[in-house]
Amino acid sequence: MRKLMVTTFMSLDGVMQAPGGADEDREGGFEHGGWAVPYFDPQLIEVMTAVARRAGALLFGRKTYEGFAATWPLAEADDPIGSRMNTLPKYVASRTLDSVSWQNSTLLTGDVAEAVGRLKREEGGEIQVHGSGGLIQTLIGHDLVDEFHLVVFPVLIGSGKRLFAEGTVPGGLKLVDTATSGTGVQISTYARAGKLEYGAMGPETGNW
Template sequence: MDETNIARKITGAAFLSLDGVIQAPGGPIEDPTGGFEEGGWVFSLWDEQVSETLGKLFAGEYDLLLGRRTYDIFAAYWPYAEEPENRPMRDAFNAANKYVLTRGDQPLEWQNSHRLSGVDDVARLKAEPGRDLLIQGSSTLYPALLAAGLIDELVTMTYPVILGHGKRLFGDGTTVTKLEMTGHRVTNQGAIIAYWKPDGGLPPYPSEAPIAATSDREIERRKRMEDGSW
C-alpha cells in the first residue's frame, strides 16, 4: 500500500456474548475484575469460520490501537508466545506499532509502543498516512471513538451465550449511533459474524410514525412516570 497520502482506517473487532459482554474471552485469568468468573468463554464455541475471519483481519500490515488494560494483557502474553501456532501472531504484534490510549503514566515497555493521551491524539493519528489501525478488546475505547466519528468499521463475532454480567462493548457514555450492516455470516457453532459501518445518529422521529396515545389512562401513566411511581 502506498502510505504517502492515505489516511488510516480504524477497525474494531470484538468477540461478544449475546447480551453484549466483551470481557475476558481468551482465558480464565485474563480479566477477572468485577468478579467476572467466565473468562475463556469463546473457546467452547470456536470454529473454523471464526478462524477464517480473524485470518483476514490480521492479514497484511497493521498497527494496534489499544486501551491500557488490553495492552497489559497482550504485553504479558504475546512477546513470550513460543508455541509454533502462535509465532506468526507474536511476530506480527511485535512488529506492529502499539498505540495505547491511557491517562496514566505507567511505562509501555513492549517494543514499538506509543502513548496517546486522548481522543484528539487518535484523530491526529488517523489523519496521518500510515498503516490501518485495528482495535482488539479495549471496551473503554468505543464510546469516545464512536462519538468522535473515528471508527470506520466494526466486526462483531457474537456467540450464542448469555453471560449476565461483565464489561460490555458499548458501555456507559456510548452515544446514539446508527449502523449499516455491510456483510454477515452465521458459523456452524451459531456465532454471528457481522460487519458494520457507523452511519451517524438516528434521524428525527418520522412524521408517519404512530401518534402518541392521549387517553385518560395514558395521561395517568405519564404522570406516574414523572413522579417516579410507574
C-alpha cells in the same frame, strides 16, 4: 484519513468482558471469564487471521496492552496472527503507564481523543482496536470509530462490561459483511452510516 475499526468478541447480550480466560478481567467480581473459548473453530481463526492482516496499526487500552504484551511475544514466528501483533506499530492509551516495552509500541500522551484523532489524520493503513473496553467507550463517545467488527457468540452472560454502554453516540450503521462459523458465532462488520433516523409504524401510517 485512516479508518479506525473496533473488533470485539461479545456475547449475544452485549458483554465483552474476559472472553479469553478465567483471569483475564475479574473487575466487578466477573466470574465468567473464558466464555468464548469453547466456540473457536478453524473457520473463526481464519476470519480473525484475515482481520489481523488488514491492520496497519493497533490501538490498546492499558489492560489489553499488558495482557497482549505478556502473551503474543511467545507466539511462534510462523503464527499468522502473532507475527502481525508483534511487528505492527502499537499505540497505548494509559494514564498510569510510564513506558511500554513490547516491540514497536508507543505510549500516547495527553488527551486520548485528540491523540487518536491525530493518528487518524496520519498516513497509513487501518487502525484496529482489540479488547480495550474502557478505551472503546472513549472512542465511541467522541465519534472516532468508523467500523465495528462484531464477533457475537451464542451465549448469554447477564452481567459484565458491555460494548455499547451509556454514552454511545446515536447513529446509523450499514452492514458490510456477515458470516456464521460452524459453532454458531455470528461475524458481522458494520460501517458508520450517518445520523440515526426515525419513523413510525402502525396501520394508520401505511408501514404495517
